[in-house]
Amino acid sequence: MRVVIVGGGISGLAAAYRLCQSEPGRRGELEIHVFEASDHFGGVIQTRERDGFLMELGPDAFISAKPWGVELCRQIGMDQEFLETNPGRRQSFILSKNKLVPVPRGFYLMTPTKVSDVVATPLLSPAGKIRMACELFVPPKKTKGDESLASFVRRRFGRETLERIAQPMIAGIYTADPDELSLDATFPHFLEMEEKYGSVIRAFSKKKDAATSKASGPRYSLFLSLKDGMQSLPESLIQKMPEVHFHPSTPITAIEKGLPWKIWTQKGEKVSADVLCLALPACATARLLKSVSAPLTELLEEIPYENVATVNLAFHRKEVKHPLNGLGYVVPAIEKKKIVGCTFSNIKFPVRGKSQEDILLRAFVGGKDARPLLEQNDDQVIESVCQEIGQQLGISSDPFSIMLQRWPEAIPQYRVNHRLRVQKIFSELRHLPGFYLTGNGYTGIGIPDCIHHASQTVSQILDDLRAVQSIVY
Numbered sequence: 309m310r311v312v313i314v315g316g317g318i319s320g321l322a323a324a325y326r327l328c329q330s331e332p333g334r335r336g337e338l339e340i341h342v343f344e345a346s347d348h349f350g351g352v353i354q355t356r357e358r359d360g361f362l363m364e365l366g367p368d369a370f371i372s373a374k375p376w377g378v379e380l381c382r383q384i385g386m387d388q389e390f391l392e393t394n395p396g397r398r399q400s401f402i403l404s405k406n407k408l409v410p411v412p413r414g415f416y417l418m419t420p421t422k423v424s425d426v427v428a429t430p431l432l433s434p435a436g437k438i439r440m441a442c443e444l445f446v447p448p449k450k451t452k453g454d455e456s457l458a459s460f461v462r463r464r465f466g467r468e469t470l471e472r473i474a475q476p477m478i479a480g481i482y483t484a485d486p487d488e489l490s491l492d493a494t495f496p497h498f499l500e501m502e503e504k505y506g507s508v509i510r511a512f513s514k515k516k517d518a519a520t521s522k523a524s525g526p527r528y529s530l531f532l533s534l535k536d537g538m539q540s541l542p543e544s545l546i547q548k549m550p551e552v553h554f555h556p557s558t559p560i561t562a563i564e565k566g567l568p569w570k571i572w573t574q575k576g577e578k579v580s581a582d583v584l585c586l587a588l589p590a591c592a593t594a595r596l597l598k599s600v601s602a603p604l605t606e607l608l609e610e611i612p613y614e615n616v617a618t619v620n621l622a623f624h625r626k627e628v629k630h631p632l633n634g635l636g637y638v639v640p641a642i643e644k645k646k647i648v649g650c651t652f653s654n655i656k657f658p659v660r661g662k663s664q665e666d667i668l669l670r671a672f673v674g675g676k677d678a679r680p681l682l683e684q685n686d687d688q689v690i691e692s693v694c695q696e697i698g699q700q701l702g703i704s705s706d707p708f709s710i711m712l713q714r715w716p717e718a719i720p721q722y723r724v725n726h727r728l729r730v731q732k733i734f735s736e737l738r739h740l741p742g743f744y745l746t747g748n749g750y751t752g753i754g755i756p757d758c759i760h761h762a763s764q765t766v767s768q769i770l771d772d773l774r775a776v777q778s779i780v781y
């Protein structure tokens with residue numbers, strides 16, 4: 309039985325690993341192939357060593373509260389490699405009127421866990437704070453169904469909280485316009501909290517008490533990285549799958565429906581597959597499916613992807629005026645700047661830098677407002693980013709090391725009614741036996757989400773194989 313996976317990012321690799329671990333995989337009944345367009349595996353997960361620093365070009369960490377990333381690392385023996393965020397610096401800043409202001413303690417995305425947490429913050433005006441506290445008394449929405457994140461925050465906490473706090477926090481993850489971003493697909497627990505407790509602030513204070521009293525087992529910081537860089541995850545995964553046939557630098561250009569399915573490489577080679585799984589961004593999947601299914605293509609095209617870039621910059625510590633007493637900062641759109649945020653990389657993960665005398669910063673550029681900047685050439689992007697970060701952190705010199713990485717069509721935009729769209733996509737798959745989809749376009753963009761979705765897809769593949777076998781025998 310030949311299983312072909314197209315796309316060698318974390319989604320495709322996690323799917324291949326789960327197949328290897330399955331019963332038919334262990335019995336040697338599956339011939340697994342992974343086709344990857346670029347010359348490396350891991351997709352956007354890439355780490356480079358330069359000038360004594362480990363520079364993350366894509367993700368720099370994954371959330372530990374969603375267990376699937378931690379679990380996979382443990383299964384492949386990487387739990388000794390976990391790197392927690394610097395315990396002495398677990399605070400972040402928000403740029404506000406050209407100053408970096410700490411995010412109030414106990415704040416979760418857009419919600420204070422206690423109203424008293426926000427009393428002293430200069431992030432909001434007195435009127436903005438009162439409006440935020442009124443969340444406790446705002447009645448829940450009467451109608452059911454999805455709404456945009458902006459509509460939810462405006463309705464419950466007021467405009468200022470949206471513009472000054474929620475929007476920049478969310479842009480740092482989803483690079484999305486909050487007026488378009490689906491709340492149901494990104495933070496459904498906020499809707500649940502509103503429904504169950506009548507107030508998000510009240511729900512958080514109750515949940516916090518419950519979490520503290522029930523805490524047990526190993527507890528990691530909210531974000532984890534890996535000592536040798538994030539790229540060591542795809543590299544280790546590949547080492548654990550010697551039986552898999554990996555095909556780097558082999559873009560797939562066409563697909564033909566049928567049993568078996570057929571795919572064509574750019575060189576014109578035809579490969580047949582009893583099971584075909586596309587582990588690609590939804591937009592790349594749509595391009596390949598044009599001749600296979602018009603309804604599926606249309607639905608996939610409704611999940612747009614945003615271009616983003618990271619810029620790693622190393623400076624001598626003495627040339628940076630800001631105390632860098634945190635993990636980094638985010639920038640609200642109303643500040644009209646070019647970057648979405650900046651991480652203090654070797655402070656966030658201290659063993660990463662060669663010494664504390666030098667500092668590695670990483671700017672994140674992306675979203676609607678950054679499109680004009682990303683159309684410029686590399687030198688112009690770097691110059692703009694350096695100028696902005698220089699002003700925000702009081703830096704008096706040029707960086708001694710620079711690495712710009714562009715990621716075209718990298719971050720899916722989960723627009724309002726995304727979950728409904730995804731349901732329709734997966735029901736269309738019923739008309740295509742032997743064909744499966746996974747990737748970051750459907751149920752979560754973070755690394756743990758991708759791993760989870762890949763596992764669910766493999767469970768579906770195995771269920772279907774079992775069903776077919778029981779009919780045949």
Ligand SMILES: Cc1cc2nc3c(=O)[nH]c(=O)nc-3n(C[C@H](O)[C@H](O)[C@H](O)COP(=O)(O)OP(=O)(O)OC[C@H]3O[C@@H](n4cnc5c(N)ncnc54)[C@H](O)[C@@H]3O)c2cc1C
Pocket residue numbers: 314315316317318319320343344345346350351352353365366367368369370371558559560561587588589592616617618715718719746747748749753754755756758
């Ligand atoms: C800059 C950046 C920072 C991020 N930060 C974080 C973070 O800190 N934490 C976190 O959890 N998540 C983060 N994310 C999100 C997360 O990293 C991604 O959503 C996830 O890695 C996507 O994995 P994937 O395998 O689904 O897709 P990809 O990594 O995009 O992999 C898809 C692969 O398919 C290949 N491909 C495309 N077309 C073809 C074709 N026709 N034939 C063959 N191969 C093809 C591509 O070359 C690519 O390797 C970040 C993303 C970016 C871009």
